[in-house]
Amino acid sequence: MTTVNESLTVLIERNAEFDAEFVTEPYEVAWAREARWFVVLDEAPEAFDFRLDTEISPDGLDWCPLEGVSTHVADQRVTSWAVRDFGGWLRVRGAVTGTGQAKGSVFLVLKA
Amino acid sequence: MTDLATPTYATMRRAVSEAAPGVTKFNPLSRIIAHDDFNSGLHGWVQLSGNYDAAGNLDTMEPQMSDFRPPQISSCNFYDVGTHGAVSGTYAMKLATRPVKGHTATAIRRLTMPVRGKVQLEAYFTYKSEARALDPKNAPPKEWDGNYHPSEDLFGAFTLGSDMDDGTRYHVVARYMNTTMDNVPDRRWYAPTVVEPTGKERFDGKVNYSKLDDFTAPNPDDWKPFSEPQDLCYNEVPTKINWHYLRWQFDTETRTNVELQVNDITYDTTHVDVPLYTEKYRSLNGLLNFYFSVRTHADVRNFLYIDSALISIDW
Numbered sequence: 001m002t003t004v005n006e007s008l009t010v011l012i013e014r015n016a017e018f019d020a021e022f023v024t025e026p027y028e029v030a031w032a033r034e035a036r037w038f039v040v041l042d043e044a045p046e047a048f049d050f051r052l053d054t055e056i057s058p059d060g061l062d063w064c065p066l067e068g069v070s071t072h073v074a075d076q077r078v079t080s081w082a083v084r085d086f087g088g089w090l091r092v093r094g095a096v097t098g099t100g101q102a103k104g105s106v107f108l109v110l111k112a
Numbered sequence: 113m114t115d116l117a118t119p120t121y122a123t124m125r126r127a128v129s130e131a132a133p134g135v136t137k138f139n140p141l142s143r144i145i146a147h148d149d150f151n152s153g154l155h156g157w158v159q160l161s162g163n164y165d166a167a168g169n170l171d172t173m174e175p176q177m178s179d180f181r182p183p184q185i186s187s188c189n190f191y192d193v194g195t196h197g198a199v200s201g202t203y204a205m206k207l208a209t210r211p212v213k214g215h216t217a218t219a220i221r222r223l224t225m226p227v228r229g230k231v232q233l234e235a236y237f238t239y240k241s242e243a244r245a246l247d248p249k250n251a252p253p254k255e256w257d258g259n260y261h262p263s264e265d266l267f268g269a270f271t272l273g274s275d276m277d278d279g280t281r282y283h284v285v286a287r288y289m290n291t292t293m294d295n296v297p298d299r300r301w302y303a304p305t306v307v308e309p310t311g312k313e314r315f316d317g318k319v320n321y322s323k324l325d326d327f328t329a330p331n332p333d334d335w336k337p338f339s340e341p342q343d344l345c346y347n348e349v350p351t352k353i354n355w356h357y358l359r360w361q362f363d364t365e366t367r368t369n370v371e372l373q374v375n376d377i378t379y380d381t382t383h384v385d386v387p388l389y390t391e392k393y394r395s396l397n398g399l400l401n402f403y404f405s406v407r408t409h410a411d412v413r414n415f416l417y418i419d420s421a422l423i424s425i426d427w
Contacts, residue, residue, distance in 0.1 A: 006153050010182035015170035025210060028184045030195070031203060059191035061244055088189050 006031065006112040011105050012092075018050070018102040023093045026060040030088035032110035037081055037092065039074040041104035048098030050074040054081075057089040074102075134200055138234045139359060140424035145223065149420040150185060151201040157183055157421075160218040160403055163311040174311050176321040176330070180218040180405075183207055188417060190351035191243055199236045199355050204419035209408040211245065213293075214324030217416075218273075218405035223423070224398035225278070228365040230426035233272065233402050235418050236355040239290070241266040242413040243350040253295045263350040265295045268409030270416045271328060272360050275308075275403075276367070277396035281389040283308055284362040285328060286372055286381070287335065288344075293409045299341035301372065301379065304329035307387045326407065338384045342377060353417065362386075364400070 012024045029035060039052065051073055054066040072081045083090070096102045119127070126142065129135060134149055148155035162177030164170050170178070186206035188196035198204035207217040225231075241263045253265040271287040289298040306329050313319045321330050329335060345354040359373040362381075367388065369381035402423065406416035 008153065008185065011159070012182070015173075015178070025181065025208065027182075028186045028189065028206065030187045030189065031185050058194075059189060061191050061242075088187065088195075 008110045010108050012108050013106040015105060016103065018094055018096050021095050024091045024106060026057065027090050027108060028088060029086060029090050029110055032112055034111050035083050035086060035090060036109045038078065038107040038109065039104065040078050040107065041074065041102065044077040045075060045102065047100040048096055048102060050102050051095050053093045054083050055091050055093050056086050058087065060089050063091065134420060138422045140234065140422055141230055141232050141426045143427040144422060144424045146221065146423040147420065149200040150203045150205045154183055154185060154205060157205055157219040157221050159183065160220040174314050174321065175323040176325040176327040179323060180216060181208060183219040186417060188353055192351050196353055198419035200420055204417045207404060207406045207416045209406055209414045211411050211413045212324065213409060213411050216327060216405050216407040218403055220401055220403040223400045225364055225400045227425065227427045228278065230361060230363050230370060232359060232361040232424050233421065234359045235421040237358055238353040238355050238417045239267055239270055240350050240353065240415045245412040259348055261348045261350065264346045265291050265297055266410045266412045267414050268407045271405045273328060273403040273405060275399055275401035276364055277393055277399040278364065281393050281396060282367055282386050284369055284386055286360060291409055295410055299343055300337040301339040301342065302335045302337050303384045304334050305336055305385065305387060306334045307389050338381060339379050342374060
């Protein structure tokens with residue numbers, strides 16, 4: 001019997017309004033080999049700047065930046081970036097500056 | 113005494129099924145519909161979500177159904193021991209609330225009824241509040257004394273739920289109320305005396321609940337205990353997980369509870385009423401859903417872990 005690799009898509013934040021500074025809820029990803037984040041906004045940013053940094057953790061409590069991954073700038077309605085070698089936990093740290101409402105969803109797509 | 117009669121197909125099938133790896137720790141009804149050990153994905157358990165309008169605008173979703181969080185494939189990983197692991201292999205399904213009093217995480221599995229009759233959900237479960245979550249705003253109910261750890265009473269409640277429709281819609285529900293909303297130990301099993309609020313009621317302007325309201329039955333007075341307090345094995349600190357056996361049975365022929373077993377205690381729940389919806393639904397014919405949910409009663413993340421879950425039917 002052939003098997004296919006596991007995959008899982010989750011909405012880490014859904015239909016959310018993003019504050020000036022935020023972190024997403026801890027998410028366990030030890031089973032996954034690769035991950036891709038998607039930020040899907042209701043509208044493309046015009047008067048605000050939306051930046052997201054990938055963070056990792058050994059235990060879901062203490063966090064540090066994932067090395068080698070530059071800040072993601074969500075400058076269109078839909079943007080994405082990929083990460084690997086993240087250990088067991090993932091989250092993003094976000095910052096919104098400027099005017100206007102940053103509203104939408106953050107997807108995490110995982111593959112074993 | 114050994115039965116030397118020639119086994120029938122049915123007895124052979126059951127014997128083989130019960131001896132299957134992973135199934136021997138369960139006590140299923142005659143036909144196993146689903147067996148989920150979470151070492152190969154979430155097996156159809158997904159974040160419960162409310163209804164939305166024709167344009168797909170999620171702003172139209174009932175607030176209390178809008179933020180149930182995605183379930184996680186967890187290695188039960190903690191700050192003091194690393195990977196704890198689960199019952200069967202490394203992984204379990206984890207439901208995690210936000211650290212906000214009243215927040216609920218819910219995962220649902222969606223099936224339909226191949227037959228009417230007895231239905232059973234079995235699982236091994238454990239539950240925790242987040243480690244190192246204490247800060248001045250989460251004053252512990254009692255101080256640590258070397259054995260007792262306050263995190264035990266910062267875990268709110270977990271719920272076994274279902275959603276059925278055979279022309280009449282109804283939910284069978286059982287909730288372990290670890291504490292009251294004020295973090296006072298309760299430890300009893302409860303069932304709601306009312307049906308779950310629906311999106312149609314909100315659409316018609318009859319109700320409007322908030323994001324942190326209890327989606328199963330928002331009014332606390334609509335929950336009635338059906339057991340004496342049952343102490344479980346929290347095991348003192350928030351990073352030691354001990355798994356409990358659970359067997360929950362109801363009957364879709366009679367729309368009644370049957371029993372709830374948690375380790376060595378079995379509750380006869382035939383007397384626990386099952387509220388029925390009076391309005392009729394379209395497109396739910398034969399609906400058979402199961403859910404697990406966890407609700408925090410403090411500004412502390414609460415976790416419910418499941419490994420494994422097994423659904424069987426008397427068929």
